[in-house]
Amino acid sequence: xxxxxxxxxxxxxxxxxxxxxxxxxxxxxxxxxxxxxxxxxxxxxxxxxxxxxxxxxxxxxxxxxxxxxxxxxxxxxxxxxxxxxxxxxxxxxxxxxxxxxxxxxxxxxxxxxxxxxxxxxxxxxxxxxxxxxxxxxxxxxxxxxxxxxxx
Numbered sequence: 001x002x003x004x005x006x007x008x009x010x011x012x013x014x015x016x017x018x019x020x021x022x023x024x025x026x027x028x029x030x031x032x033x034x035x036x037x038x039x040x041x042x043x044x045x046x047x048x049x050x051x052x053x054x055x056x057x058x059x060x061x062x063x064x065x066x067x068x069x070x071x072x073x074x075x076x077x078x079x080x081x082x083x084x085x086x087x088x089x090x091x092x093x094x095x096x097x098x099x100x101x102x103x104x105x106x107x108x109x110x111x112x113x114x115x116x117x118x119x120x121x122x123x124x125x126x127x128x129x130x131x132x133x134x135x136x137x138x139x140x141x142x143x144x145x146x147x148x149x150x151x
Contacts, residue, residue, distance in 0.1 A: 007066035018133035084135035
């Protein structure tokens with residue numbers, strides 16, 4: 001069965017802004033390639049695919065944790081107008097654990113990133129939502145007690 005989370009892949013329209021955003025959260029560039037060709041077309045289920053594929057990692061995280069970014073060159077992609085709306089089915093948001101939410105929010109504010117809401121405490125965590133690249137919702141969570149313990 002599953003041993004751990006491996007990666008999340010986000011399709012974005014502005015690759016540089018996405019790299020900058022995740023860099024503010026501590027992710028670093030690990031690899032950047034262009035994907036295309038018959039094998040990739042078959043795997044992705046899209047004919048004539050060509051896209052930048054960027055892998056960002058949390059340094060020294062064990063196990064390795066990745067955010068993968070795709071920026072399509074072809075075929076044209078539709079912008080998901082529902083992205084960012086938490087009141088729909090499908091992908092809702094991705095959450096990353098942080099050691100001190102207030103310090104992270106201060107650093108993000110200095111870089112011009114504003115939270116979607118005021119932080120709240122829920123189920124042993126202090127939480128906040130951010131608008132990420134291509135309006136994907138990113139949540140940050142500070143555990144107030146060790147996972148499995150009650151506060």
